[in-house]
Amino acid sequence: MKKLYTLSLSLLTISLSLAQASDPFMSAAGTALNASGWSTHSGTAGQLLITAGSLSYTGLTSQGNKTQLVAGNGEDVNLASAAPLTGVAYYSALINLPNADGLALNTDAIGNYFLMTSATVSPATVTVFNGRIYIRAGATAGTFNLGILNGSGGTAAPSWIAADYTTATTYFVVVKFDFTTNTASLWVNPAIGGAETAATATNVTGTTVAPAQIAGIAIREAGTATAGTGNIEVDEIRLGSTWAYVTSDVLRTNQNAITGLRVYPNPVTNGTLFIETSANAEKTVTVFDVLGKKVLSTSTNDNAINVGSLNVGVYIVQITEEGKTASRKLVIR
Structure with a gap:
């Protein structure tokens, strides 16, 4: 059993809220x-x-x-x-x-x-x-x-x-x-x-x-x-x-980690976040602030995500690909 678990986010019924799906x-x-x-x-x-x-x-x-x-x-x-x-x-x-x-x-x-x-x-x-x-x-x-x-x-x-x-x-x-x-x-x-x-x-x-x-x-x-x-x-x-x-x-379900997931750079300093996986299939990417408010949502086949509109601070980025979901803490500087 993984040691720090994160379910798909639901702002109405959150079963788990630790930021890391990757332990x-x-x-x-x-x-x-x-x-x-x-x-x-x-x-x-x-x-x-x-x-x-x-x-x-x-x-x-x-x-x-x-x-x-x-x-x-x-x-x-x-x-x-x-x-x-x-x-x-x-x-x-x-x-x-x-x-x-x-x-x-x-x-x-x-x-x-x-x-x-x-x-x-x-x-x-x-x-x-x-x-x-x-x-x-x-x-x-x-x-x-x-x-x-x-x-x-x-x-x-x-x-x-x-x-x-x-x-x-x-x-x-x-x-x-x-x-x-x-x-x-x-x-x-x-x-x-x-x-x-x-x-x-x-x-x-x-x-x-x-x-x-x-x-x-x-x-x-x-x-x-x-x-x-x-x-x-x-x-x-x-x-x-x-x-x-x-x-x-x-x-x-989302403890089955997305194979080859890389989220970088972290912290982001130039407004661009890169998300790579082994499959490189279409991804749904959602970003939440620390109060749980959705501040960005997009679907893309591209590895590059524009986060230039986000203020400096700490966020949670949620990635879903081929039915698997993972979350990472994200820092914008």
Whole structure:
């Protein structure tokens, strides 16, 4: 199963909104996330890297690579949505801790958060995060705890799950953020392809008003080498508007990648975007801004697309060819 999925865009019913149909974790080991579709919004750019191999979890077939947070590092990155999510948003991921080194102490009531949604994405200021997964050391040596926080404000504190999770074990985590109630919920190891059940933990302690939208997902390295987010492998990230999507084991239709797809240059500086594929058949090309508004649409057999009318900024370009659809983040400068 690909690790970052993007369905054909529907501004009415968006099942998934990550910008990349070509998985950023599919890049070669050692590649920085901010060179693989993600954008650094805080900390030391280039610390978060693609690492070799996939996490294994029963019911999910993974391929390609993953990423890993490193104790003591401090880069935060975000990946833009193809269109904003409102009402309710879900995301899921596989996580594994090779060890419990570098985690905040078990007595730390707050700990540190490492995975969350973002209300904005780069190049805008990225500071509003909801549905935050927190981590700290467990009560038993060599274990860890997971918690969830809806957002900031007031005396916000995560709701911790009363379990010590073991290292060297892959866990499937799912988060739901409800805009209407400003509530975040966390599940650990829910059934693959099953119905939504009661959450493992729920949180409403943050009093800041829920954002108008969720525009992407973010990964955060935080704290120090001895009291931070520690060493966490992350894989199979999915972001969508339904429980069924983020917990499914079924590949979506456009996850069958368009063979030989190349979108370049990126950033575009001269007003012309080139889209090449192995088939070089007729393509439908649609460009959306980060708010999900369609700003360009064309059908062409030509590889060159005129984007000179677009303002400087970040966009999502969607390409459909011979029944297959893929999306890419596009930067206009």
